[in-house]
Amino acid sequence: MARASQTEVAVLGGLSVQPMTGYALREAIRDVLGHFWSESYGQIYPTLAELERQGFVRREGATRTGASTFAITPPGTRRLQELLAQPVQVTPPRNGLMLRLYFGRHLGPAACRTLVQQALTEAQDALERYAEIRAEIEGQDSADREYWLLTVSAGEHSARAAQAWAHDALSTLAALDDAAGTRAGRTS
Amino acid sequence: MARASQTEVAVLGGLSVQPMTGYALREAIRDVLGHFWSESYGQIYPTLAELERQGFVRREGATRTGASTFAITPPGTRRLQELLAQPVQVTPPRNGLMLRLYFGRHLGPAACRTLVQQALTEAQDALERYAEIRAEIEGQDSADREYWLLTVSAGEHSARAAQAWAHDALSTLAALDDAAGTRAGRTS
DNA sequence: CAGTGATGTCTCTGGTAGATATATCTCTCA
DNA sequence: TGAGAGATATATCTACCAGAGACATCACTG
Numbered sequence: 279m280a281r282a283s284q285t286e287v288a289v290l291g292g293l294s295v296q297p298m299t300g301y302a303l304r305e306a307i308r309d310v311l312g313h314f315w316s317e318s319y320g321q322i323y324p325t326l327a328e329l330e331r332q333g334f335v336r337r338e339g340a341t342r343t344g345a346s347t348f349a350i351t352p353p354g355t356r357r358l359q360e361l362l363a364q365p366v367q368v369t370p371p372r373n374g375l376m377l378r379l380y381f382g383r384h385l386g387p388a389a390c391r392t393l394v395q396q397a398l399t400e401a402q403d404a405l406e407r408y409a410e411i412r413a414e415i416e417g418q419d420s421a422d423r424e425y426w427l428l429t430v431s432a433g434e435h436s437a438r439a440a441q442a443w444a445h446d447a448l449s450t451l452a453a454l455d456d457a458a459g460t461r462a463g464r465t466s
Numbered sequence: 467m468a469r470a471s472q473t474e475v476a477v478l479g480g481l482s483v484q485p486m487t488g489y490a491l492r493e494a495i496r497d498v499l500g501h502f503w504s505e506s507y508g509q510i511y512p513t514l515a516e517l518e519r520q521g522f523v524r525r526e527g528a529t530r531t532g533a534s535t536f537a538i539t540p541p542g543t544r545r546l547q548e549l550l551a552q553p554v555q556v557t558p559p560r561n562g563l564m565l566r567l568y569f570g571r572h573l574g575p576a577a578c579r580t581l582v583q584q585a586l587t588e589a590q591d592a593l594e595r596y597a598e599i600r601a602e603i604e605g606q607d608s609a610d611r612e613y614w615l616l617t618v619s620a621g622e623h624s625a626r627a628a629q630a631w632a633h634d635a636l637s638t639l640a641a642l643d644d645a646a647g648t649r650a651g652r653t654s
Numbered sequence: 655c656a657g658t659g660a661t662g663t664c665t666c667t668g669g670t671a672g673a674t675a676t677a678t679c680t681c682t683c684a
Numbered sequence: 685t686g687a688g689a690g691a692t693a694t695a696t697c698t699a700c701c702a703g704a705g706a707c708a709t710c711a712c713t714g
């Protein structure tokens with residue numbers, strides 16, 4: 279197993295919090311882990327089936343509609359700990375914004391400023407979301423609380439950095455735009 | 467074409483700097499765009515073949531060894547500008563470190579500290595690399611210079627944020643570890 | 655001149671994203 | 685009552701993508 283499926287960790291981890299359907303699992307991952315993780319149905323359902331086959335999760339209460347809840351089993355919990363202990367798998371970076379800025383000369387300063395402005399807005403939105411998540415976690419008394427706050431803190435640091443960078447970048451691009459304007463004969 | 471291939475942008479962008487072989491292209495992307503982009507051979511060669519078929523790149527000088535250089539054509543340059551102008555495609559996040567920290571209770575404070583310590587070291591290494599890249603770009607007189615520095619600046623902000631977060635996180639985890647030790651009867 | 659490492663092309667496997675097809679359930683409002 | 689909207693739920697298909705490795709040549713070096 280050269281490339282372990284990262285999905286397995288997220289699925290077992292999610293079910294370690296509470297039993298859920300595949301649908302609810304996807305919702306939970308999107309809403310709770312959303313700022314650092316994502317899963318699609320195309321991954322979740324096959325993974326659940328495989329984990330069931332291996333005895334790491336148990337399918338419970340298949341209703342008439344076909345909906346069934348999955349729960350983690352004791353071997354599944356051990357499997358989760360085993361997977362968590364494995365070295366972190368780094369996802370290769372693919373930042374579309376940076377790619378566009380790197381070739382920004384083909385795009386022009388104005389279009390680049392729009393892109394950076396969007397990034398700035400996104401960073402600010404992210405900070406607001408983090409504030410809400412932080413308040414919610416701090417309000418509850420879970421054994422996981424400090425760990426969860428660690429990930430929120432990482433998001434906050436990252437978003438503030440994005441914000442600061444965007445400000446710098448907007449200044450730089452404004453200067454570039456002015457220079458281009460001056461060269462083209464415009465005054466100020 | 468619902469999902470445009472991101473690889474196409476990187477390949478055309480790379481060839482817009484200078485003509486290269488597929489091998490050199492991959493080297494260039496890894497070394498120059500490496501901190502925000504990555505491509506694999508499995509993407510590059512089929513993409514080059516497809517771009518050649520569409521007339522966006524031209525294959526030049528196939529030597530006896532089979533090595534051939536690719537150059538971007540005028541339609542290719544227009545295609546690049548068209549692709550760059552399309553909305554940024556956000557890659558869904560997949561941060562293995564955060565996933566482990568979120569389920570950190572299953573891992574324990576000590577193991578988490580090791581992970582964060584690794585992240586701290588990586589951030590510091592990244593800062594050193596950025597300093598080198600910055601020096602190199604500032605030394606040359608290219609029309610692209612300001613755009614390239616924009617991406618370096620983003621890396622620097624991000625790495626400093628990671629550094630600051632790691633320091634915070636190490637304190638938090640140390641406190642958790644102490645608390646666990648105290649509960650277990652250890653004296654400091 | 656054998657060995658090593660860099661250059662170079664290409665393929666195969668399997669992880670992954672995103673859209674979509676299908677169906678049921680629940681609530682609301684006419 | 686019943687039509688419709690929207691949430692819940694399962695599952696699949698296509699295309700994108702990473703990583704490893706097979707295979708070959710070339711340049712340098714001991």
